[in-house]
Amino acid sequence: MADVAPSDAARAARWSCLMYHEVTPAGAAARGGYFSVTRTEFERQLRTLRALGLRGESLERVAGERLADAVAITFDDGHETHYAEAFPALLAHGMTATFFVITSRVGTPGYATWEQLREMAQAGMSIQSHTHSHPFLSELSRERAEEELRTSKRIIDERLGQRTMTIAFPNGDAPRGFTARDFERLGYRWVATSAWGPNRFDGARRVRRYTVRRDGDHAAFERMARGASPAYAPEGVRLRSLNVLRAALGPSRYARIRRVALRAIGR
Numbered sequence: 001m002a003d004v005a006p007s008d009a010a011r012a013a014r015w016s017c018l019m020y021h022e023v024t025p026a027g028a029a030a031r032g033g034y035f036s037v038t039r040t041e042f043e044r045q046l047r048t049l050r051a052l053g054l055r056g057e058s059l060e061r062v063a064g065e066r067l068a069d070a071v072a073i074t075f076d077d078g079h080e081t082h083y084a085e086a087f088p089a090l091l092a093h094g095m096t097a098t099f100f101v102i103t104s105r106v107g108t109p110g111y112a113t114w115e116q117l118r119e120m121a122q123a124g125m126s127i128q129s130h131t132h133s134h135p136f137l138s139e140l141s142r143e144r145a146e147e148e149l150r151t152s153k154r155i156i157d158e159r160l161g162q163r164t165m166t167i168a169f170p171n172g173d174a175p176r177g178f179t180a181r182d183f184e185r186l187g188y189r190w191v192a193t194s195a196w197g198p199n200r201f202d203g204a205r206r207v208r209r210y211t212v213r214r215d216g217d218h219a220a221f222e223r224m225a226r227g228a229s230p231a232y233a234p235e236g237v238r239l240r241s242l243n244v245l246r247a248a249l250g251p252s253r254y255a256r257i258r259r260v261a262l263r264a265i266g267r
């Protein structure tokens with residue numbers, strides 16, 4: 001049988017992108033729910049990356065410079081714990097990360113301020129867009145979805161004197177009918193999704209991310225850092241089957257039901 005040459009995409013090296021939410025203070029009682037990790041756990045994960053010969057860098061650096069031996073670290077929502085806990089931990093380990101902020105919430109209780117975000121940017125952290133008001137983008141008209149992307153980018157550009165280039169969809173919910181060209185026209189180079197799995201340096205602009213959760217066991221973290229494929233991951237399978245339910249219910253109804261269900265089982 002003749003050998004089939006692998007496509008360029010299959011040959012391209014894999015890279016992982018981790019997705020975090022809140023990082024709660026070390027020793028503090030767990031709060032922030034299912035998707036938060038403690039600072040103790042976060043620092044342990046950074047040490048694990050080092051032990052695996054990997055370093056954490058912003059999504060824009062890993063994807064843009066096609067960094068080998070690096071993992072992209074991202075944080076959603078712009079919590080004040082990103083400044084107070086995640087930022088010093090990253091600095092201590094000589095690593096960077098991308099922070100996706102909701103521009104209407106910057107400086108409001110529980111969220112980082114512009115001054116803090118500026119300090120983070122000056123220290124090498126990447127501050128990018130998580131929309132202006134954190135809506136379910138697929139439930140908005142095209143005009144309103146574009147407005148969310150345009151407004152948040154304009155505000156971050158002005159406040160931090162930069163060219164914002166990445167959008168992360170709130171709740172992993174993509175706006176309907178947007179093509180790669182639409183994101184480009186709105187000024188975004190990278191699109192961070194919540195699809196679970198590894199990425200390849202194949203020119204794709206949509207980035208899959210592995211959710212890091214409070215109850216995630218350490219072996220699972222190592223697998224994600226190394227770029228586990230969904231086919232071998234129970235969680236990936238689980239998320240795919242939930243997507244069917246989500247499509248049937250619509251994203252905001254699904255999210256409400258899911259929150260109630262997680263609370264009922266003590267998460």
Ligand SMILES: [Zn+2]
Nearest residue numbers: 076077170171
């Ligand atoms: Zn979010």
